[in-house]
Amino acid sequence: MMYSDIVEIIKIGEGYTIEFKEKISDSIAKDICAFANSSGGKIILGVRDKTGEIVGFKLTNNIKSKIQNYARNLEPSLIVNVEQIKNLTVIYVPEGKEKPYFVNGRCYLRQGANSQQLSRDEIRNFFQKTNLIRFDRKLNHEFNLIEDFNDKAFSGFVENARIDKSLGKEHILKNLNLLEDGVLTNAGVLFFAKSIRKFFLNSVITAVLYQGYEGIDILDRQDFEEDFITNLAGIIKFLLRNLRVKSIIKGLKRYDIPEFSEEVLREIVLNAMVHRDYFSEGRILIEIFKDRVEVSNPGGLLFEKELLGKKSITRNPLLADLVYRMGLVEKIGSGINKIRRVLGDNVIFEDEGDGFRVTLKRETIENVPENVPENVPESRPDNIIRLMKNNPKITIKEISRILKVNEKTIKRDIKKLKEDRKIRRVGPDKGGYWEVVE
Numbered sequence: 001m002m003y004s005d006i007v008e009i010i011k012i013g014e015g016y017t018i019e020f021k022e023k024i025s026d027s028i029a030k031d032i033c034a035f036a037n038s039s040g041g042k043i044i045l046g047v048r049d050k051t052g053e054i055v056g057f058k059l060t061n062n063i064k065s066k067i068q069n070y071a072r073n074l075e076p077s078l079i080v081n082v083e084q085i086k087n088l089t090v091i092y093v094p095e096g097k098e099k100p101y102f103v104n105g106r107c108y109l110r111q112g113a114n115s116q117q118l119s120r121d122e123i124r125n126f127f128q129k130t131n132l133i134r135f136d137r138k139l140n141h142e143f144n145l146i147e148d149f150n151d152k153a154f155s156g157f158v159e160n161a162r163i164d165k166s167l168g169k170e171h172i173l174k175n176l177n178l179l180e181d182g183v184l185t186n187a188g189v190l191f192f193a194k195s196i197r198k199f200f201l202n203s204v205i206t207a208v209l210y211q212g213y214e215g216i217d218i219l220d221r222q223d224f225e226e227d228f229i230t231n232l233a234g235i236i237k238f239l240l241r242n243l244r245v246k247s248i249i250k251g252l253k254r255y256d257i258p259e260f261s262e263e264v265l266r267e268i269v270l271n272a273m274v275h276r277d278y279f280s281e282g283r284i285l286i287e288i289f290k291d292r293v294e295v296s297n298p299g300g301l302l303f304e305k306e307l308l309g310k311k312s313i314t315r316n317p318l319l320a321d322l323v324y325r326m327g328l329v330e331k332i333g334s335g336i337n338k339i340r341r342v343l344g345d346n347v348i349f350e351d352e353g354d355g356f357r358v359t360l361k362r363e364t365i366e367n368v369p370e371n372v373p374e375n376v377p378e379s380r381p382d383n384i385i386r387l388m389k390n391n392p393k394i395t396i397k398e399i400s401r402i403l404k405v406n407e408k409t410i411k412r413d414i415k416k417l418k419e420d421r422k423i424r425r426v427g428p429d430k431g432g433y434w435e436v437v438e
Contacts, residue, residue: 001385002085003085003088006088006141007176007321008042008164008171008175009166010041010047010052011164012163012164012172012175013052013113013161013162015112015176015267015321015324016039016177016321017035017038017110018041018042018046018116018175019035019042019043020044020049020052020402021043021044021045021046021057022045022047022048022049022057023046024066024067026123028043028067028072028167029070029104029374030103030106030108031043031093031108031115032071032080033074033106033108034109035093035363036093036095036096036099036109037100037109037123038317039137039318041094042092042093042251043090043093044089044090044093045059045088045091045145047088054087057080057087058084058087059084059134062103063089064108067080068405069311069376073103074103075103079119080092080094081092085242106125109123110317111312111313111320112320112321112324113321113324113424117311120273121257121327122302122303122311123312127245134318135186135278135279135293135315135316136163136186136187136190136315136317137177137186137318139183139185140183140184140188141183141187141200142208143183143184143188143193143199143287145182148194148199148314149184149192150193150227152194152312153192153227154191156229157229157326158172160325160326160327163325170350173188176318177318178191185318186200187318187319187322190319190320191227191228191229191319192227192228193286194226196225196227196284197225202278202281202283202298203278204223204224204227204283205224205231205235205284205285205286206221206224206284206286207239207285207287207392208240208286208287209288210287210288210290212289213290213291215287215289219242220387221403222234222238222391224344232266232269232328233363235267235269235270235286236266238286239265239269239286239293240265241390242288242390243259243260243293244259244362259362263342264339264342266328267329268335268358268367269294269295269334270333270338272284272295272297272358272359273297273319274319274320275315275316276298276316277297277298277315278315278316279352280299280306281389282297283298283310285297288423289360289362292361293359293360293362294358294359295356295357296356296358298354299354299355299356300351300353301351303312305349308349309337309340315338320413343360347359347361348361358370370412380409381413381417381422382427383403384399384413384414384423385422385436387399387402387403388436390436391436393434395412396410396411403418422436422437424437
């Protein structure tokens with residue numbers, strides 16, 4: 001490997017397959033074990049892990065023997081390559097073929113940029129459930145890097161992950177383990193595809209707003225099928241638009257407080273998107289009822305429910321690494337405790353074996369803000385306006401089905417609303433949208 005390649009890796013920073021060390025220490029054995037149990041990786045000696053500053057490290061024969069002994073003393077034994085590249089030392093750790101590996105009776109797995117200790121039962125259960133095949137690392141030969149790649153999404157990722165923009169796209173993707181022999185991995189497809197529906201129909205996320213306590217009368221529905229981050233932003237917008245907002249007055253100022261904070265909603269949705277089982281044909285489903293919000297995803301926990309918030313094992317470590325690099329989570333696995341601290345008894349976590357559900361309890365109140373759809377008496381024109389606010393692209397057919405009124409009547413109501421200048425149509429009948437005139 002060229003020195004310039006190592007420098008580029010250092011600029012990208014630590015992650016799922018990269019570890020920085022300023023000098024040699026016994027903790028290297030733990031990291032070698034974690035990389036072997038995961039997808040392999042590189043340990044770069046001579047770099048400060050907090051700042052990425054290159055301070056240099058000289059490899060001697062004694063140190064080289066010590067590093068190789070760390071690997072040989074794993075159970076089972078492992079072989080690593082060690083190389084001096086100018087003023088840096090690189091330890092190449094392969095993905096192990098005899099997982100799980102142990103060091104001094106302890107087992108470690110790579111989680112984001114950290115090496116986490118696991119019990120033997122936990123890691124054995126993990127490998128049994130995943131069958132040693134990770135969805136996010138599989139190469140996607142159907143993806144065309146020219147036609148299907150979303151450069152805007154990639155530029156946004158590079159900026160938010162604070163990666164040097166002067167590095168080439170191919171170099172960045174390779175160093176993030178998203179590109180191999182010119183082929184993008186599934187994790188890369190989820191993050192940088194113009195539309196994920198083309199490649200993974202089950203990755204489309206559906207959000208629904210119901211009128212009452214049961215999933216019968218739909219007031220609003222939206223499918224999210226773009227890249228990972230665009231979908232995340234769209235889902236949060238959908239939730240905030242359809243949840244209540246309480247206004248309080250302090251002094252001369254009015255403050256709008258959402259029913260659930262944007263931060264909490266993002267943590268819950270991110271958990272579902274990162275930890276779901278992408279081999280399952282099921283979809284992530286987000287449902288808003290009058291008394292609760294439910295976020296369900298395919299794929300149950302990979303450990304006992306009692307350890308939820310204490311352990312973090314993800315089926316999709318590359319996805320988790322990308323999310324972490326963007327600063328969307330403070331630490332891999334920290335989201336559950338954050339949600340519990342904020343919501344207390346108002347959140348319920350349910351592991352259903354082949355699926356996982358988070359339920360947020362809502363207060364059932366009669367007097368709610370005007371912008372919140374509730375089961376209260378409204379005129380049909382008011383209902384039409386509300387539906388258009390919630391979904392500007394809603395069709396007359398959908399309005400007719402939701403309000404249980406024939407299309408001819410809906411068309412007449414819409415004509416009257418147009419004449420009264422309460423709504424207007426922007427663009428053509430197909431491809432346009434409704435605009436509510438305030």
